Amino acid sequence: MTSRRSTLVLFLGLAACAHDPAPPSAAVSDASARAGITVQHEAWREAIIAGDPARLARLFSDDGLLLSLNGSVAKGRSEVQQVLEQSLRHAKYLSGGFTIDALSLQGDLAIEVAAFTWDRSLDGGPPTGPQKGHAMAVWHRQADGAWLIQAWSAKYDPKP
Amino acid sequence: MRFEKLLVGALLCAGCAHGPADVPATAEDVAATRAAISAQNVEFGRAFKAKDTAALTRVFTEDAVFLSPAGTIVKGSAEIEPHWAERLSKITVLDGGITTQYLDVHGDTAVETAKFTWTVQRADGTQITRTGRALTVWRRGTDGKWRMLADHPEYDAQK
Numbered sequence: 634m635t636s637r638r639s640t641l642v643l644f645l646g647l648a649a650c651a652h653d654p655a656p657p658s659a660a661v662s663d664a665s666a667r668a669g670i671t672v673q674h675e676a677w678r679e680a681i682i683a684g685d686p687a688r689l690a691r692l693f694s695d696d697g698l699l700l701s702l703n704g705s706v707a708k709g710r711s712e713v714q715q716v717l718e719q720s721l722r723h724a725k726y727l728s729g730g731f732t733i734d735a736l737s738l739q740g741d742l743a744i745e746v747a748a749f750t751w752d753r754s755l756d757g758g759p760p761t762g763p764q765k766g767h768a769m770a771v772w773h774r775q776a777d778g779a780w781l782i783q784a785w786s787a788k789y790d791p792k793p
Numbered sequence: 794m795r796f797e798k799l800l801v802g803a804l805l806c807a808g809c810a811h812g813p814a815d816v817p818a819t820a821e822d823v824a825a826t827r828a829a830i831s832a833q834n835v836e837f838g839r840a841f842k843a844k845d846t847a848a849l850t851r852v853f854t855e856d857a858v859f860l861s862p863a864g865t866i867v868k869g870s871a872e873i874e875p876h877w878a879e880r881l882s883k884i885t886v887l888d889g890g891i892t893t894q895y896l897d898v899h900g901d902t903a904v905e906t907a908k909f910t911w912t913v914q915r916a917d918g919t920q921i922t923r924t925g926r927a928l929t930v931w932r933r934g935t936d937g938k939w940r941m942l943a944d945h946p947e948y949d950a951q952k
Binding site (some may be wrong): 663696698700703704706708727734735737739740741742744745746765766767771783784785788790791 | 862945947
């Protein structure tokens with residue numbers, strides 16, 4: 634009886650200290666990080682073409698940072714959304730997307746250099762045609778395995 | 794017997810506790826990291842003004858990636874030092890520096906946003922002061938020193 638009770642205590646103790654399904658500290662492969670980040674690139678593409686700043690802001694972590702094209706820095710999802718709202722008032726994104734140029738994994742963080750191309754209409758004008766640029770992104774892997782943006786800095790490349 | 798099972802359980806639970814990387818950084822950790830990174834930013838500025846490309850390169854990790862304002866991707870020490878040598882063959886940095894704005898510390902990695910101002914003299918003798926901001930990811934090495942793992946500076950638009 635004593636032995637059964639102590640076995641039960643042991644079992645309950647182990648169950649109580651079990652981790653969540655996808656602990657942040659679990660090792661993550663380069664391939665799975667690339668796949669997860671590519672999913673978020675596609676979510677960004679869909680949201681920006683839809684002109685939806687709230688969806689874009691949800692790609693950032695709660696305390697995410699956005700270095701915007703005008704030089705300001707927004708911290709936190711609410712500030713990030715405000716900056717994106719302002720930006721999308723002037724630009725309608727027509728087509729484009731991202732590709733990963735470089736990726737470095739540091740535990741639950743992934744540092745990415747991405748290339749992007751966007752065709753936009755600025756202030757109701759005609760399409761700009763494809764414009765290329767680069768972004769540096771720091772992605773933070775969440776407990777559910779999703780990658781959210783911890784920091785984002787992007788700029789269109791200078792015209793040749 | 795009962796004691797042994799409880800001991801095994803306690804040891805197993807201790808083994809599945811989160812490691813140091815998952816523990817939120819304390820205020821003291823953040824302050825120490827901020828001070829160490831500020832010191833490295835000062836060293837960057839000193840080396841930039843002195844055209845000391847070897848010292849500039851030592852502020853970066855050997856596998857660092859630098860995304861220049863021109864959109865050029867420079868990877869690793871072997872590319873970073875020639876990049877600075879080429880850049881500094883065209884300008885002389887007279888004054889300026891880097892100021893940390895935000896710093897998020899995640900174990901041995903820190904994400905910084907910073908503002909910078911550089912006054913430079915071009916080859917034709919003209920001087921210009923430019924401001925900008927940078928997104929920099931720092932990594933703490935086994936020697937305890939913080940170095941840039943990734944850096945993306947951007948100049949503000951000229952008025």
